[in-house]
Amino acid sequence: xxxxxxxxxxxxxxxxxxxxxxxxxxxxxxxxxxxxxxxxxxxxxxxxxxxxxxxxxxxxxxxxxxxxxxxxxxxxxxxxxxxxxxxxxxxxxxxxxxxxxxxxxxxxxxxxxxxxxxxxxxxxxxxxxxxxxxxxxxxx
Numbered sequence: 223x224x225x226x227x228x229x230x231x232x233x234x235x236x237x238x239x240x241x242x243x244x245x246x247x248x249x250x251x252x253x254x255x256x257x258x259x260x261x262x263x264x265x266x267x268x269x270x271x272x273x274x275x276x277x278x279x280x281x282x283x284x285x286x287x288x289x290x291x292x293x294x295x296x297x298x299x300x301x302x303x304x305x306x307x308x309x310x311x312x313x314x315x316x317x318x319x320x321x322x323x324x325x326x327x328x329x330x331x332x333x334x335x336x337x338x339x340x341x342x343x344x345x346x347x348x349x350x351x352x353x354x355x356x357x358x359x360x361x362x
Contacts, residue, residue, distance in 0.1 A: 225354070236332065243327045247320060252279060256287045257296060257321040260313040267312035269302070296320060 237251075244254040255277040260266055268276070274284040288311050291297035296317030302308040313321070336344050 229351075235335075239331050239335070240328050243324055243331065246327075247324055249320075249324075250287075252277065252283060252287050253291060254321075254324060255279075256284070256291060256311075257313065257317055258325065260297065260311060261318060261321045261325075265312075266318065267300070267310045269308060270311060273311060291317065 240254070241251055244251055249257075256273055256279075259273055259276045260268060263272075270281070270284050270288060273279070273288075274281055277284070279287065288297060288299065291311075292299060296314055298312050298314055300310045300312055302310055
């Protein structure tokens with residue numbers, strides 16, 4: 223129980239940093255999650271169903287985010303030539319730039335905050351958390 227509570231506190235602290243930087247750019251966290259997912263995707267594009275799964279959004283929520291990001295010029299929708307019923311969401315140059323700026327700002331703040339920990343603590347915590355995640359995610 224204590225491990226879960228501590229992990230939740232850690233996630234909340236890291237999320238608060240991300241959320242505050244995202245808000246400075248006039249975006250919601252869902253907007254940013256979609257942009258970041260596209261930035262990490264091959265060809266900077268994904269289908270809406272894949273975006274919804276990666277960002278843990280409903281199909282309606284994904285549609286709303288994609289509409290806002292299209293209106294902002296950060297994303298374009300392109301028809302899938304192989305499947306006429308479907309479309310791709312593709313990150314634009316402007317979308318790539320805003321996403322990189324936010325990610326750089328978040329990384330800088332988190333680096334400053336994590337530097338307050340004792341030497342080696344981040345590496346040790348990362349290794350232990352990875353080990354715990356591997357064990358707990360394994361099928362029973």
